[in-house]
Amino acid sequence: MTSTMTVDELERAVTRIFRRAGMNEIQAGALARVIAAGERDGCKSHGIYRIEGVLRTLKAGKVRGDAEPTLEPGAAGAIVRVNARGGFSNPAFELGLPTLVERAREHGLAAMAINDCTHFAALWPEIEALTAHGLAALAMCPSYAAVAPAGGAKPLLGTNPLAFGWPRPGADPYVFDFATSVAARGEIELRRRAGQRLPEGWAIDAEGNPTDDPEAALAGAMLTFGGHKGSAIATMIELLAGVMIGDLTSPEALEALGTTTLAPAHGELILALSPEAFAAGRPGDPFARAEALFAAIKAQGARLPSERRYAARARALAEGVALSADERAALGRFEELGLD
Ligand code: NDP
Ligand code: PYC
Known part of the structure; x- marks a missing residue:
């Protein structure tokens, strides 16, 4: 509930x-x-x-x-x-x-x-x-x-x-934010608490073998x-x-x-x-050019990072x-x- x-x-x-x-x-x-x-x-x-x-x-x-x-x-x-x-x-x-x-x-x-x-x-x-x-x-x-x-x-x-x-300007910023491990350690701990297995490729156990067990991953190493x-x-x-x-x-x-x-x-x-400051003296407005890039990404059906967050917000x-x-x-x- x-x-x-x-x-x-x-x-x-x-x-x-x-x-x-x-x-x-x-x-x-x-x-x-x-x-x-x-x-x-x-x-x-x-x-x-x-x-x-x-x-x-x-x-x-x-x-x-x-x-x-x-x-x-x-x-x-x-x-x-x-x-x-x-x-x-x-x-x-x-x-x-x-x-x-x-x-x-x-x-x-x-x-x-x-x-x-x-x-x-x-x-x-x-x-x-x-x-x-x-x-x-x-x-x-x-x-x-x-x-x-x-x-x-x-x-x-x-x-x-x-x-x-x-x-x-006029829109939520383009933001990405991620761990350089496959997932944040917090994601492994949350799965351990929920009794869930890990997706393949997240971690290895203390002997260096691939594992989907959160306990073994926390005791071993993340990838x-x-x-x-x-x-x-x-x-x-x-x-x-x-x-x-x-x-x-x-x-x-x-x-x-x-x-x-x-x-x-x-x-x-x-x-x-x-x-x-970086674009000064160069052709084009950097913000307008960035918008064109974001539009092209979205035109392929992809989403921008943080859009899920902004929707949740x-x-x-x-x-x-x-x-x-x-x-x-x-x-x-x-x-x-x-x-x-
Ligand atoms: P995720 O892999 O969950 O997400 C990473 C980023 O990718 C987000 O910006 C997310 O946007 C975006 N993203 C996810 N799926 C897609 C998609 N299909 N298309 C486009 N963008 C996408 O993050 P992590 O688990 O690696 O990290 C989670 C958090 O942990 C981060 O906020 C990080 O700062 C934090 N962290 C902090 C540490 C510390 O020492 N303080 C250490 C490690 C991690 P969206 O949110 O909209 O899904
Ligand atoms: O989730 O990996 C993580 C983490 C480490 C410190 C803060 N978050």
């Missing part, structure tokens, strides 16, 4: 849960916004299901619920640096966003490096925050060693998400999407959003955390680009967010429990 809540009600309920668990308003509010947005957009692997992991990570002392991110004064020009101070990445992103937008407008492109953060969320909320300012955007972060490099059989790379957005191609992109993310910004790679994050049952701390890199805003009885009960339980 399902029941509904408005997006605002859900956001307030999640904020209360995190406040009761001892988080400050900055952390609790930012997390509640991305979790409620995940449910609103039909992204179950990064919605309510993530509350439990946040609370466990908090209780284990692996993330600071009282952290106040700071904008590093030393980073000038096109580089914006935010120190999350051991808290979650989302409030750090919110703090750095206005400066990132300002610098991207000033220079044509700018990058925000977030250090010392825990990122458990989907990346598209950050991408949409930038496309709303008319900027194209890329975001990426490591996670913890859970994915075998193509040709290998042991966890080393993270599920390393990569997200991109292109602003569309990269597109074989060597996903493996190389995941490695690029380790380099740019780990090594380059002076933060942890996925194997280092796992070593620091000591378990795959909590959310890892590492860094994140977000790039913002001004299409007008429209439904949730009109009818409320549909929650299962289990999800509703979990919300109540978390609200009663706090951190104890």
Whole structure:
């Protein structure tokens, strides 16, 4: 049986849960916004299901619920640096966003490096925050060693998400956001809980054999999407959003955390680009040309990434967010429990 809540009600309920668990308003509010947005957009692997992991990570002392991110004064020009101070990445992103937008407008492109953060969320909320300012955007972060490099059989790379957005005047932005593993780890965990098998090609067991058993997959290694191609992109993310910004790679994050049952701390890199600045002096309006490309894609019967999400969003805003009885009960339980 399902029941509904408005997006605002859900956001307030999640904020209360995190406040009761001892988080400050900055952390609790930012997390509640991305979790409620995940449910609103039909992204179950990064919605309510993530509350439990946040609370466990908090209780284990692996993330600071009282952290106040700071904008590093030393980073000038096109580089914006935010120190999350051991808290979650989302409030750090919110703090750095206005400066990132300002610098991207000033220079044509700018990058925000977030250090010392825990990122458990989907990346598209950050991408949409930038496309709303008319900027194209890329975001990426490591996670913890859970994915075998193509040709290998042991966890080393993270599920390393990569997200991109292109602003569309008068329409929802073009946004894709995916793990560089075949699926996000959250998808495997959700199938484990539901007693379902995994599709072929998602994972190998601890002996390196293909498996459709979620338990064996979680104990073994996940596989990269597109074989060597996903493996190389995941490695690029380790380099740019780990090594380059002076933060942890996925194997280092796992070593620091000591378990795959909590959310890892590492860094994140977000790039913002001004299409007008790059297209200046060249023929054609970049936004009109992009629309022609999207129309051609759709003319073949294909859909654009995020269209499913936008449809779910429209439904949730009109009818409320549909929650299962289990999800509703979990919300109540978390609200009663706090951190104890
Ligand atoms: P999916 O494979 O479910 O979806 C990836 C993207 O592809 C979405 O933008 C989706 O749009 C789009 N898409 C799916 N099917 C089609 C289609 N037929 N045609 C066009 N576009 C399509 O994502 P993942 O399981 O790989 O990742 C889920 C989430 O997990 C992401 O939000 C990611 O950021 C997050 N994640 C976060 C991590 C972290 O460390 N913070 C680590 C790993 C993942 P639509 O949504 O509209 O279906
Ligand atoms: O689903 O792979 C995942 C994930 C890792 C960290 C946040 N989400």
